[in-house]
Amino acid sequence: MQLSSNRRVRIPAREGRAVALRAGEGLRVVTEEGGQVGDLFAVLVGTPPEWLSAAHTRGHLSRLFPAVGEQFLTDRRRPVLTLTEDTSPGRHDMLIPACDPARYRALGVRGWHASCAENLRTALAGTGVAVGTVPQPVNVFMDIPVTADGELLWRESPAGPGAAVAFRAELDCLVVVSACPQDVVGINSGGTKPLVLERLP
Incomplete structure:
Protein backbone atom coordinates (compact mmCIF):
# COMPACT_ATOMS: atom_id res chain seq x y z
CA MET A 1 0.00 0.00 0.00
CA GLN A 2 1.30 3.47 -0.85
CA LEU A 3 1.72 5.89 2.03
CA SER A 4 -0.87 8.63 2.02
CA SER A 5 0.33 12.23 1.82
CA ASN A 6 -3.19 13.65 2.20
CA ARG A 7 -3.91 15.95 5.13
CA ARG A 8 -6.98 13.87 5.94
CA VAL A 9 -7.11 10.08 5.64
CA ARG A 10 -10.29 8.07 6.17
CA ILE A 11 -9.79 4.54 7.51
CA PRO A 12 -12.76 2.36 6.52
CA ALA A 13 -14.21 0.17 9.24
CA ARG A 14 -12.13 -3.00 9.79
CA GLU A 15 -9.15 -1.68 7.77
CA GLY A 16 -5.83 0.06 8.50
CA ARG A 17 -3.79 2.90 7.02
CA ALA A 18 -0.15 4.05 7.31
CA VAL A 19 1.12 7.63 7.48
CA ALA A 20 4.78 8.73 7.46
CA LEU A 21 5.68 11.35 10.07
CA ARG A 22 8.86 13.36 10.43
CA ALA A 23 10.04 14.30 13.91
CA GLY A 24 7.99 17.29 15.02
CA GLU A 25 4.97 16.53 12.85
CA GLY A 26 1.63 15.65 14.35
CA LEU A 27 -1.29 13.31 13.72
CA ARG A 28 -4.82 13.35 15.10
CA VAL A 29 -7.01 10.23 15.31
CA VAL A 30 -10.74 10.93 15.31
CA THR A 31 -13.68 8.62 15.97
CA GLU A 32 -16.24 10.71 14.10
CA GLU A 33 -19.17 8.41 14.89
CA GLY A 34 -17.91 7.61 18.39
CA GLU A 50 12.31 -0.61 16.22
CA TRP A 51 8.74 0.16 17.20
CA LEU A 52 6.50 1.75 19.78
CA SER A 53 6.23 -0.64 22.72
CA ALA A 54 3.20 -0.44 24.99
CA ALA A 55 5.02 -2.61 27.55
CA HIS A 56 8.08 -0.34 27.71
CA THR A 57 5.77 2.69 27.87
CA ARG A 58 3.84 1.22 30.83
CA GLY A 59 7.09 0.63 32.67
CA HIS A 60 8.26 4.16 31.97
CA LEU A 61 5.00 5.87 32.95
CA SER A 62 3.84 3.48 35.70
CA ARG A 63 0.35 3.95 34.27
CA LEU A 64 -2.25 1.82 32.49
CA PHE A 65 -3.78 4.76 30.61
CA PRO A 66 -1.60 7.52 29.10
CA ALA A 67 -2.18 11.21 29.84
CA VAL A 68 -1.63 14.34 27.76
CA GLY A 69 2.02 15.38 27.79
CA GLU A 70 3.33 11.85 28.30
CA GLN A 71 5.57 10.04 25.85
CA PHE A 72 5.41 6.58 24.30
CA LEU A 73 8.68 4.67 24.17
CA THR A 74 10.10 2.24 21.64
CA ASP A 75 11.41 -1.22 22.49
CA ARG A 76 14.81 0.51 22.82
CA ARG A 77 13.32 2.94 25.35
CA ARG A 78 13.47 5.99 23.08
CA PRO A 79 10.54 8.45 22.96
CA VAL A 80 8.76 8.06 19.61
CA LEU A 81 5.39 9.80 20.13
CA THR A 82 4.03 12.35 22.60
CA LEU A 83 0.32 12.55 23.42
CA THR A 84 -0.52 16.22 22.84
CA GLU A 85 -4.33 16.33 22.85
CA ASP A 86 -7.20 14.20 24.11
CA THR A 87 -10.86 15.17 23.86
CA SER A 88 -12.07 11.66 24.78
CA PRO A 89 -12.60 10.32 28.32
CA GLY A 90 -8.92 9.35 28.26
CA ARG A 91 -9.22 5.57 28.12
CA HIS A 92 -6.51 4.21 25.81
CA ASP A 93 -5.54 0.62 26.57
CA MET A 94 -1.90 -0.47 26.80
CA LEU A 95 -2.49 -4.08 27.92
CA ILE A 96 -4.22 -5.93 25.09
CA PRO A 97 -2.37 -7.22 22.00
CA ALA A 98 -3.65 -6.71 18.48
CA CYS A 99 -6.42 -9.08 17.42
CA ASP A 100 -5.25 -11.73 14.96
CA PRO A 101 -6.61 -14.83 13.19
CA ALA A 102 -5.80 -17.08 16.17
CA ARG A 103 -7.78 -14.78 18.48
CA TYR A 104 -10.88 -15.04 16.31
CA ARG A 105 -10.56 -18.82 16.02
CA ALA A 106 -10.40 -19.00 19.83
CA LEU A 107 -13.57 -16.90 19.95
CA GLY A 108 -15.35 -19.40 17.71
CA VAL A 109 -15.17 -17.57 14.39
CA ARG A 110 -15.03 -19.87 11.37
CA GLY A 111 -13.27 -18.77 8.22
CA TRP A 112 -11.48 -15.50 7.55
CA HIS A 113 -12.01 -12.48 9.77
CA ALA A 114 -10.32 -9.10 9.46
CA SER A 115 -7.80 -8.40 12.22
CA CYS A 116 -5.53 -5.58 13.39
CA ALA A 117 -2.46 -7.79 12.96
CA GLU A 118 -3.27 -8.34 9.29
CA ASN A 119 -4.22 -4.68 8.88
CA LEU A 120 -0.75 -3.70 10.13
CA ARG A 121 1.00 -5.95 7.62
CA THR A 122 -1.28 -4.81 4.78
CA ALA A 123 -0.74 -1.14 5.60
CA LEU A 124 3.05 -1.61 5.62
CA ALA A 125 3.13 -3.63 2.39
CA PHE A 141 -10.44 4.81 22.73
CA MET A 142 -10.37 1.30 24.30
CA ASP A 143 -11.40 0.90 27.95
CA ILE A 144 -9.95 -2.19 29.68
CA PRO A 145 -9.81 -1.44 33.43
CA VAL A 146 -8.33 -3.83 35.97
CA THR A 147 -10.34 -4.75 39.07
CA ALA A 148 -8.89 -4.96 42.57
CA ASP A 149 -8.55 -8.74 42.23
CA GLY A 150 -6.73 -8.48 38.89
CA GLU A 151 -9.60 -9.20 36.50
CA LEU A 152 -9.68 -7.41 33.14
CA LEU A 153 -13.02 -5.87 32.19
CA TRP A 154 -13.87 -5.61 28.49
CA ARG A 155 -15.94 -2.44 28.24
CA GLU A 156 -17.42 -0.62 25.27
CA SER A 157 -15.41 2.36 24.14
CA VAL A 176 -0.30 2.71 11.36
CA VAL A 177 -3.84 2.88 12.72
CA SER A 178 -6.29 0.01 12.38
CA ALA A 179 -10.01 0.61 12.81
CA CYS A 180 -10.34 -2.49 14.98
CA PRO A 181 -12.64 -5.12 13.42
CA GLN A 182 -13.47 -6.76 16.76
CA ASP A 183 -17.17 -7.63 16.63
CA VAL A 184 -17.25 -10.66 18.93
CA VAL A 185 -16.10 -9.00 22.15
CA GLY A 186 -18.10 -5.79 22.58
CA ILE A 187 -15.35 -3.15 22.73
CA ASN A 188 -16.62 -1.14 19.74
CA SER A 189 -19.76 0.64 20.89
CA GLY A 190 -22.50 0.14 18.32
CA GLY A 191 -20.40 -2.03 16.00
CA THR A 192 -17.34 -1.38 13.87
CA LYS A 193 -17.01 2.05 12.27
CA PRO A 194 -14.41 4.11 10.36
CA LEU A 195 -11.74 6.34 11.87
CA VAL A 196 -10.15 9.49 10.47
CA LEU A 197 -6.50 10.59 10.53
CA GLU A 198 -5.67 14.29 10.29
CA ARG A 199 -2.13 15.51 9.72
CA LEU A 200 -1.08 18.40 11.94
CA PRO A 201 1.60 21.02 11.21
Whole structure:
Protein backbone atom coordinates (compact mmCIF):
# COMPACT_ATOMS: atom_id res chain seq x y z
CA MET A 1 0.00 0.00 0.00
CA GLN A 2 1.30 3.47 -0.85
CA LEU A 3 1.72 5.89 2.03
CA SER A 4 -0.87 8.63 2.02
CA SER A 5 0.33 12.23 1.82
CA ASN A 6 -3.19 13.65 2.20
CA ARG A 7 -3.91 15.95 5.13
CA ARG A 8 -6.98 13.87 5.94
CA VAL A 9 -7.11 10.08 5.64
CA ARG A 10 -10.29 8.07 6.17
CA ILE A 11 -9.79 4.54 7.51
CA PRO A 12 -12.76 2.36 6.52
CA ALA A 13 -14.21 0.17 9.24
CA ARG A 14 -12.13 -3.00 9.79
CA GLU A 15 -9.15 -1.68 7.77
CA GLY A 16 -5.83 0.06 8.50
CA ARG A 17 -3.79 2.90 7.02
CA ALA A 18 -0.15 4.05 7.31
CA VAL A 19 1.12 7.63 7.48
CA ALA A 20 4.78 8.73 7.46
CA LEU A 21 5.68 11.35 10.07
CA ARG A 22 8.86 13.36 10.43
CA ALA A 23 10.04 14.30 13.91
CA GLY A 24 7.99 17.29 15.02
CA GLU A 25 4.97 16.53 12.85
CA GLY A 26 1.63 15.65 14.35
CA LEU A 27 -1.29 13.31 13.72
CA ARG A 28 -4.82 13.35 15.10
CA VAL A 29 -7.01 10.23 15.31
CA VAL A 30 -10.74 10.93 15.31
CA THR A 31 -13.68 8.62 15.97
CA GLU A 32 -16.24 10.71 14.10
CA GLU A 33 -19.17 8.41 14.89
CA GLY A 34 -17.91 7.61 18.39
CA GLY A 35 -17.10 4.35 20.13
CA GLN A 36 -14.56 2.96 17.65
CA VAL A 37 -11.29 1.51 18.93
CA GLY A 38 -8.11 2.09 16.95
CA ASP A 39 -4.96 -0.02 17.25
CA LEU A 40 -2.07 2.43 16.89
CA PHE A 41 1.43 1.30 15.91
CA ALA A 42 4.57 3.36 15.25
CA VAL A 43 7.42 1.69 13.38
CA LEU A 44 10.84 3.18 12.70
CA VAL A 45 12.59 2.62 9.40
CA GLY A 46 15.88 0.81 9.93
CA THR A 47 17.66 -2.43 10.68
CA PRO A 48 17.07 -3.97 13.12
CA PRO A 49 13.46 -2.78 13.32
CA GLU A 50 12.31 -0.61 16.22
CA TRP A 51 8.74 0.16 17.20
CA LEU A 52 6.50 1.75 19.78
CA SER A 53 6.23 -0.64 22.72
CA ALA A 54 3.20 -0.44 24.99
CA ALA A 55 5.02 -2.61 27.55
CA HIS A 56 8.08 -0.34 27.71
CA THR A 57 5.77 2.69 27.87
CA ARG A 58 3.84 1.22 30.83
CA GLY A 59 7.09 0.63 32.67
CA HIS A 60 8.26 4.16 31.97
CA LEU A 61 5.00 5.87 32.95
CA SER A 62 3.84 3.48 35.70
CA ARG A 63 0.35 3.95 34.27
CA LEU A 64 -2.25 1.82 32.49
CA PHE A 65 -3.78 4.76 30.61
CA PRO A 66 -1.60 7.52 29.10
CA ALA A 67 -2.18 11.21 29.84
CA VAL A 68 -1.63 14.34 27.76
CA GLY A 69 2.02 15.38 27.79
CA GLU A 70 3.33 11.85 28.30
CA GLN A 71 5.57 10.04 25.85
CA PHE A 72 5.41 6.58 24.30
CA LEU A 73 8.68 4.67 24.17
CA THR A 74 10.10 2.24 21.64
CA ASP A 75 11.41 -1.22 22.49
CA ARG A 76 14.81 0.51 22.82
CA ARG A 77 13.32 2.94 25.35
CA ARG A 78 13.47 5.99 23.08
CA PRO A 79 10.54 8.45 22.96
CA VAL A 80 8.76 8.06 19.61
CA LEU A 81 5.39 9.80 20.13
CA THR A 82 4.03 12.35 22.60
CA LEU A 83 0.32 12.55 23.42
CA THR A 84 -0.52 16.22 22.84
CA GLU A 85 -4.33 16.33 22.85
CA ASP A 86 -7.20 14.20 24.11
CA THR A 87 -10.86 15.17 23.86
CA SER A 88 -12.07 11.66 24.78
CA PRO A 89 -12.60 10.32 28.32
CA GLY A 90 -8.92 9.35 28.26
CA ARG A 91 -9.22 5.57 28.12
CA HIS A 92 -6.51 4.21 25.81
CA ASP A 93 -5.54 0.62 26.57
CA MET A 94 -1.90 -0.47 26.80
CA LEU A 95 -2.49 -4.08 27.92
CA ILE A 96 -4.22 -5.93 25.09
CA PRO A 97 -2.37 -7.22 22.00
CA ALA A 98 -3.65 -6.71 18.48
CA CYS A 99 -6.42 -9.08 17.42
CA ASP A 100 -5.25 -11.73 14.96
CA PRO A 101 -6.61 -14.83 13.19
CA ALA A 102 -5.80 -17.08 16.17
CA ARG A 103 -7.78 -14.78 18.48
CA TYR A 104 -10.88 -15.04 16.31
CA ARG A 105 -10.56 -18.82 16.02
CA ALA A 106 -10.40 -19.00 19.83
CA LEU A 107 -13.57 -16.90 19.95
CA GLY A 108 -15.35 -19.40 17.71
CA VAL A 109 -15.17 -17.57 14.39
CA ARG A 110 -15.03 -19.87 11.37
CA GLY A 111 -13.27 -18.77 8.22
CA TRP A 112 -11.48 -15.50 7.55
CA HIS A 113 -12.01 -12.48 9.77
CA ALA A 114 -10.32 -9.10 9.46
CA SER A 115 -7.80 -8.40 12.22
CA CYS A 116 -5.53 -5.58 13.39
CA ALA A 117 -2.46 -7.79 12.96
CA GLU A 118 -3.27 -8.34 9.29
CA ASN A 119 -4.22 -4.68 8.88
CA LEU A 120 -0.75 -3.70 10.13
CA ARG A 121 1.00 -5.95 7.62
CA THR A 122 -1.28 -4.81 4.78
CA ALA A 123 -0.74 -1.14 5.60
CA LEU A 124 3.05 -1.61 5.62
CA ALA A 125 3.13 -3.63 2.39
CA GLY A 126 5.13 -1.76 -0.23
CA THR A 127 6.69 0.67 2.26
CA GLY A 128 9.92 -1.29 2.62
CA VAL A 129 9.19 -1.80 6.31
CA ALA A 130 8.21 -5.21 7.61
CA VAL A 131 7.58 -6.57 11.09
CA GLY A 132 7.96 -10.19 12.13
CA THR A 133 6.20 -10.36 15.46
CA VAL A 134 3.33 -7.87 15.61
CA PRO A 135 4.13 -5.25 18.26
CA GLN A 136 1.60 -4.64 21.02
CA PRO A 137 -0.26 -1.49 20.00
CA VAL A 138 -1.68 1.39 21.97
CA ASN A 139 -5.42 0.85 21.66
CA VAL A 140 -6.88 4.34 21.45
CA PHE A 141 -10.44 4.81 22.73
CA MET A 142 -10.37 1.30 24.30
CA ASP A 143 -11.40 0.90 27.95
CA ILE A 144 -9.95 -2.19 29.68
CA PRO A 145 -9.81 -1.44 33.43
CA VAL A 146 -8.33 -3.83 35.97
CA THR A 147 -10.34 -4.75 39.07
CA ALA A 148 -8.89 -4.96 42.57
CA ASP A 149 -8.55 -8.74 42.23
CA GLY A 150 -6.73 -8.48 38.89
CA GLU A 151 -9.60 -9.20 36.50
CA LEU A 152 -9.68 -7.41 33.14
CA LEU A 153 -13.02 -5.87 32.19
CA TRP A 154 -13.87 -5.61 28.49
CA ARG A 155 -15.94 -2.44 28.24
CA GLU A 156 -17.42 -0.62 25.27
CA SER A 157 -15.41 2.36 24.14
CA PRO A 158 -16.60 5.46 26.01
CA ALA A 159 -15.41 7.87 23.29
CA GLY A 160 -18.26 9.99 21.97
CA PRO A 161 -18.77 11.22 18.39
CA GLY A 162 -15.91 13.46 17.31
CA ALA A 163 -13.58 12.44 20.14
CA ALA A 164 -9.94 12.75 19.16
CA VAL A 165 -6.39 12.12 20.32
CA ALA A 166 -3.32 13.78 18.81
CA PHE A 167 0.33 12.80 18.81
CA ARG A 168 3.61 14.52 17.97
CA ALA A 169 6.36 12.41 16.43
CA GLU A 170 9.65 12.58 18.33
CA LEU A 171 11.40 10.39 15.74
CA ASP A 172 10.81 9.81 12.02
CA CYS A 173 8.36 6.93 11.89
CA LEU A 174 5.48 5.23 10.12
CA VAL A 175 2.28 5.38 12.12
CA VAL A 176 -0.30 2.71 11.36
CA VAL A 177 -3.84 2.88 12.72
CA SER A 178 -6.29 0.01 12.38
CA ALA A 179 -10.01 0.61 12.81
CA CYS A 180 -10.34 -2.49 14.98
CA PRO A 181 -12.64 -5.12 13.42
CA GLN A 182 -13.47 -6.76 16.76
CA ASP A 183 -17.17 -7.63 16.63
CA VAL A 184 -17.25 -10.66 18.93
CA VAL A 185 -16.10 -9.00 22.15
CA GLY A 186 -18.10 -5.79 22.58
CA ILE A 187 -15.35 -3.15 22.73
CA ASN A 188 -16.62 -1.14 19.74
CA SER A 189 -19.76 0.64 20.89
CA GLY A 190 -22.50 0.14 18.32
CA GLY A 191 -20.40 -2.03 16.00
CA THR A 192 -17.34 -1.38 13.87
CA LYS A 193 -17.01 2.05 12.27
CA PRO A 194 -14.41 4.11 10.36
CA LEU A 195 -11.74 6.34 11.87
CA VAL A 196 -10.15 9.49 10.47
CA LEU A 197 -6.50 10.59 10.53
CA GLU A 198 -5.67 14.29 10.29
CA ARG A 199 -2.13 15.51 9.72
CA LEU A 200 -1.08 18.40 11.94
CA PRO A 201 1.60 21.02 11.21
